[in-house]
Amino acid sequence: MARDRDDDSYARPVRRLLLTVLVLCLVSLTLIWRIDNPRMERVRAAIVDRVVPNMEWAMAPVTSVGRMVDDFQSYSRLYEQNEELRRELQQMRVWREAALQLEQENARLRDLARVQLDPELTYVTGVVIADSGSPFRRSVLLNVGARDGILDGWATMDGLGVVGRISGVGESTSRVILLNDSNSRVPVTIQPSGQQALLMGDNSPAPVLEFIEAPEDISPGDQVVTSGDGGLFPSDLLVGQVALTPDGRFRARLAADYARLNFLRVMRSHPGTTLSDPGGLIGPPWPLPPGSGMSRTVPVARPLDEQTAASEGGDE
Numbered sequence: 001m002a003r004d005r006d007d008d009s010y011a012r013p014v015r016r017l018l019l020t021v022l023v024l025c026l027v028s029l030t031l032i033w034r035i036d037n038p039r040m041e042r043v044r045a046a047i048v049d050r051v052v053p054n055m056e057w058a059m060a061p062v063t064s065v066g067r068m069v070d071d072f073q074s075y076s077r078l079y080e081q082n083e084e085l086r087r088e089l090q091q092m093r094v095w096r097e098a099a100l101q102l103e104q105e106n107a108r109l110r111d112l113a114r115v116q117l118d119p120e121l122t123y124v125t126g127v128v129i130a131d132s133g134s135p136f137r138r139s140v141l142l143n144v145g146a147r148d149g150i151l152d153g154w155a156t157m158d159g160l161g162v163v164g165r166i167s168g169v170g171e172s173t174s175r176v177i178l179l180n181d182s183n184s185r186v187p188v189t190i191q192p193s194g195q196q197a198l199l200m201g202d203n204s205p206a207p208v209l210e211f212i213e214a215p216e217d218i219s220p221g222d223q224v225v226t227s228g229d230g231g232l233f234p235s236d237l238l239v240g241q242v243a244l245t246p247d248g249r250f251r252a253r254l255a256a257d258y259a260r261l262n263f264l265r266v267m268r269s270h271p272g273t274t275l276s277d278p279g280g281l282i283g284p285p286w287p288l289p290p291g292s293g294m295s296r297t298v299p300v301a302r303p304l305d306e307q308t309a310a311s312e313g314g315d316e
Contacts, residue, residue: 121234123157124148124266129173131261138181138203139164140261145172153232155267161238161255162186162226163264176264179239179254180207187229188239188252193217196227199239199252206243206251220244224252234267 032040032047126142144150146169154166156176164184168175177184184201188209195218197209212218222242228235240254 122268124150124268126174126264126266128261128264138178138184138201139167140176140178140264142174142176142264142266143172144266145170145174147171149268150174150266154269155226155233155237156264157237157267158256158261158264160257161240162233163256163258163261165233166266174266178258179252179256180204180258186233186239187227188224189227189235190218190242191223191225193222196229197224197250199224204251205258206245206253209242209250209252212250215250218242218250232269234269237267 032043124144126144126148128140129143130141142150142156150166150169152166152169156163156165162179164176164178164181165186166174167177167183178201179186179199180201180203182201182203184199184207186199188197188199189195190197190209190212193214195212195214197212199207200210201207209224220242224239224242226233226235226237226239238255240252240256243251243253245251
């Protein structure tokens, strides 16, 4: 116990002495660095020249920590820039999709405007709002209807060829049965041979050409257009091209792009001729039964104006 007390009594004055010396050194350095005097400036320069080069080992950790801090700040800035670029890229993708959609719509509209039609034909352009197709039915819905003057049976086209016909008209919408629908029957003409045929849909991409009088006059690649028979479709509207299947049947490779139906042109058909006296166009059965007392001369249909004038003369 006595020895511990002697050690403690010896160490305490030493610690006090060292602390005093350290305080004096710090005060001296402070005064040296604070005094604004040319002589003291030379002393400071000499101290720096003597101490700093030999203190690189002590400054290395400080320098490394400073570099780490700088690197972390640089990484933070790069991360923020990367996130900002990601947001801008996402916006650019959205704008790109919108631009592509507008470009496709613009191309469709240009195709519609480029098709050469009969000057007497007029049309209404509608937008496809729904595709109600199924394995057993091929049809689409348009955003035009009775309020736009649409009537049943009118032909519809895209930018290239005939798509189908109107079948069902609402106030603001209408249904279009496509040419490849199983209920579609359209009379067509095959050019350049002029052969008449019936385009019959069978729910396949290429409808069948039936009732051809001279199949030997038809070759794959011949053009198929509407004939206008029946007065439902205007004539000479492009339908597609003839294709020969491996089983020897003629089909029509449709010109319309059914995969991208965005806009359709509804063609106003020519108004049909109104018959005020249809009985005058129908003759008696032929041949005439013997003893009927009627002339065997075939009645000839006359224009309605001449029939009206003849009836008025008979009344007089």
